[in-house]
Amino acid sequence: MNTTQTLQDIIAAALSIPAAQVTDDLSYQSIPEWDSVSHIYLITELEAAFNITIDTDEVLEMSSVEKVRETLRKHNVNI
């Protein structure tokens, strides 16, 4: 499994939506499933999966799939 696939699966699992629904422009609060609860859960899952620590500003920054990807790149996650 490649990292992009993994990221898609992590997001899908954290938001409890089908992986096919995880597109780059999917954003926070654009669907009922992406609320504050699932957002914090997503952050925790990303930290565990890529062994990184996501800081405060980044938690708020990661408001879309695209931005999640950007933040992960900053942490040298190869996606």
Next chain:
Amino acid sequence: MSLYGLIARNQHLRYVDAITGKHYTLADLQATVEAPDEQALAFLYLDNSIASVKMLLNCLNSRLTLALLSPKLHIEYKQRLEEVYAPYYIYDTTRDEIPDFDIEESGLYRSHRGVRNVIHPDIKLMLSTSGTTGSPKFVKLSENNLVQNALSILNYLPVNSSDVTPLNLPVFYSYGLSVFTTNSIAGGQVVCGNRDVVQKEFWEDMERYGYTSVAGVPYVYEVLHRIGFNRKEYPSLRYMTQAGGKLSASLVKSFGEYLSERDKHFFVMYGQTEATARMAYMPPHNLLRKIGAIGIPIKGGQFTLAPETNELLYSGPNVFGGYAVSAADLGTFEQPPVLHTGDVAKVDADGYYYITGRLKRFVKLFGTRVNLDEVEMILNQEIQGETFACIGMEDKQLLVFHRHGIQDDASIRSLLAKKLGLHPTAFKVQQIDDFPLTPNGKLDYTALQQGALPQVQA
């Protein structure tokens, strides 16, 4: 005086649209809502936008009885509730049309069938006891309940006319509504919008508008902690409030210390929808000395402990007028002499109360009260031929028991997540061979609770 009358007296009050930054006086938002001669019911599915706040204010200024509900409620649940209570008006911007209703200029949908209930004139407001299960159980509140509770809260909260208060909790929820009523009566700017603390925009708004207070249920404080709230400075902030369940001792300490070191106040509070919202609060100067306490009763309120059970009993002018579970219950408004909170408590030598347990069958998930019996009913309806038992796990999770090998655990979790609109991590499913029974043949929840703890943690 009526709640609206008190709000109208507040010359400093401005409602601010968080999106546009535009300010509105109460008069700017005023519009007539026509009420029929008979007492009539309006279902208001409200978010925290300026449009919703306007609707709420104008309905409060009418003779209507209002039921406040979440616009995010599952559509099936909305329809079921509307069947049970036959409202005269509905406000719901999430629907383009409602069968047998016509939309009016005010934005309200009006029923073709007119008023179909007899409603006691003292019922001003109805709040759901559970945000998500779609249960038809409402708490009936009077105008006097709302006014008295708001005034008691204003007796201890330092609300003043230079305040800028965000509505960051839903107004259909008793705590969020109390933030709205108290700040409308005595505050300055009330900022209306749907942004929450996980959004960058909320924090930009905090700087832009200069929020002076933030309210949160325990889950909000967990999030604030996670995003490093205490590592930053908020010059405009004067105080924070917490209610809606027990905040962990470590977070009470962390936020209590952070705020007191900066001469800001942290109000840890206790209440229930059945008491309109508030019953007790912790005076901030004693917060760190009495971590874990719910505090002392609000002005006008009194606590006693029931003999034998030690159940916490409350009396005061904010005690509700009974539940409604069907349209027939709208005909009465009877305040019980004492409110049975369902919580077991103790009191210390200084008169501070502590909750030590719970008699009622519910769990708080992310600040929302979820009735365990109602969840069992939902499961029994959706998955027929199986038996389910639900218990709460320290207000963190809801644990579902079912028999081995009939249904898979994942599908039960996702079903509940979907039906209740809560994240699947809130649910834990466990299979057992047989349900423990009490001597008289009922499900033995105490045994389930005791048996569950070690296995779940493993």
